[in-house]
Amino acid sequence: MSTGLERQGGGRDMDISIITINYNSSAHTVNCIRSVFDSIAAHKLKIEMIVVDNNSESSDFVYLKRSISALNHNNLILVESHKNTGFAYGNMLGANQATGKYLFFLNNDCMFRTDVLQQLFEFMEQNPAAGVVPRFIGEDGKYSSSFGYMPSVINQWLGYSLCRLFNRAAYPEKKAWHGKPLEVSVISGAAMFLRRSDFNEIGGFDTNYFLYCEEEDICIRFRNGLKTVWCLPDAEISHAGGGSTNRSLLIEKEFYISLFYFLSKNYGWLDASLIKFRYVIKELLRYVRNSKRWPVALFLLSGPHLGRSLRHIQQCRDRS
Incomplete structure (x- = not known):
């Protein structure tokens, strides 16, 4: 595995390191970068963004590289992988370059609707045992789920709706409005905000996974380490979904x-x-x-x- 690394600016000891993966979807990635850097003007958090290109086609990578250069943002890092190693390994490549107190693993088809970074940062500062995910808004403007349920024999055979009748706290409605932070069992891998020390303590992502179940795996290890995972409904991100993955x-x-x-x-x-x-x-x-x-x-x-x-x-x- 070899990588190329470019850094615009040279800041270290960040508050937040945002890590996103590009795979043949550079238009999404550039929009995501713009959304991130447009949002940070309102606060004093020290932010860096790390973009990992996961072996995209040459034309897509060239467009991404030129666009990043034209944006000319400080603390914007491009990491090039010459092999598509998937979600987990790609994010680990980014995490290895990160210097932030917090890591924000963000899908490239996401854009901020509120002051997401400040909201997530403040929540984590007040809750030292937590990991957190914002609320997702779909392309149609409607609320969509940013958390799930850990699979079990009971919920897989009986269904989530029946399980909810007996234990509503463990099975909150995915598409209902929740007016306050909600503790959940699994947060979506599309936007995971974690303390870097906790992430390192549990060993980061398991790179055996290529595309699915990374969030379930990391959440189960997170919870086994006596940490909690939360959905923060006031922090809103628009999430297109499937920005770099065609169903096949x-x-x-x-x-x-x-x-x-x-x-x-x-x-x-x-x-x-x-x-x-x-x-x-x-x-x-x-x-x-x-x-x-x-x-x-x-x-x-x-x-x-x-x-x-x-x-x-x-x-x-x-x-x-």
């Missing part, structure tokens, strides 16, 4: 590879097996309704192990 057969397979790895890693054999079996049944039922899904069902039955991940079949791109 390969991507669907990748979801199951990550999910089955996550379950095997974090659950006992019996619980992991029962949850996996539930997903096999769901996929077989989908196949009955739509015969075109047979490749996914066959893949799931044949074993979605890590060796079949896109992470291991990427080609390096040499731009020298």
Whole structure:
């Protein structure tokens, strides 16, 4: 793995390091950068932004590089990876360059609607055992979920709605308005604001994941370390969703590879097996309704192990 690194400005010891990944979606990335730096004029927080290009096509990377140069912001860093190593590894490349007290892992298809950085920073300063995520607003202007539920045998077989009847606190409504900070079990990987010391203590992202389940994995380790995770509804981010990921057969397979790895890693054999079996049944039922899904069902039955991940079949791109 080799990286290229450019830094505009040279500030160190930041309050917040924002890390975002670009993969063939530089228009989103440039808009995200503008949104970040437009927002910081209103406060005195020391901010740096680290953009990791995850082996984009040459034309996309050239546009990104030229745009970053033209923006001419201090403390804007471009890291070039010559292989697409996915979400977890890409973010770790960025985290390794970060100097902030807090790390903000932000999808490149996000833009700030409120003074998000100040809001998240103040919440974390007041809650030393917390990690936090803002509220998401979809492209249609409606509230969308920025948190989820940790999978369990009970909620996978009975459903979240039924579980909510017995334990509403553990299963808050995803799309309901929550007027105050809400403790949750899983925050979305699209915008995770964490204390760098906590992130380092739990070992950062598990780079075996290529695209999915990184947030569940990091949240379960976070909570095992007696930390808490929160959704902060007053901090609002618009999130397009899928800005650099086109849904395809390969991507669907990748979801199951990550999910089955996550379950095997974090659950006992019996619980992991029962949850996996539930997903096999769901996929077989989908196949009955739509015969075109047979490749996914066959893949799931044949074993979605890590060796079949896109992470291991990427080609390096040499731009020298």
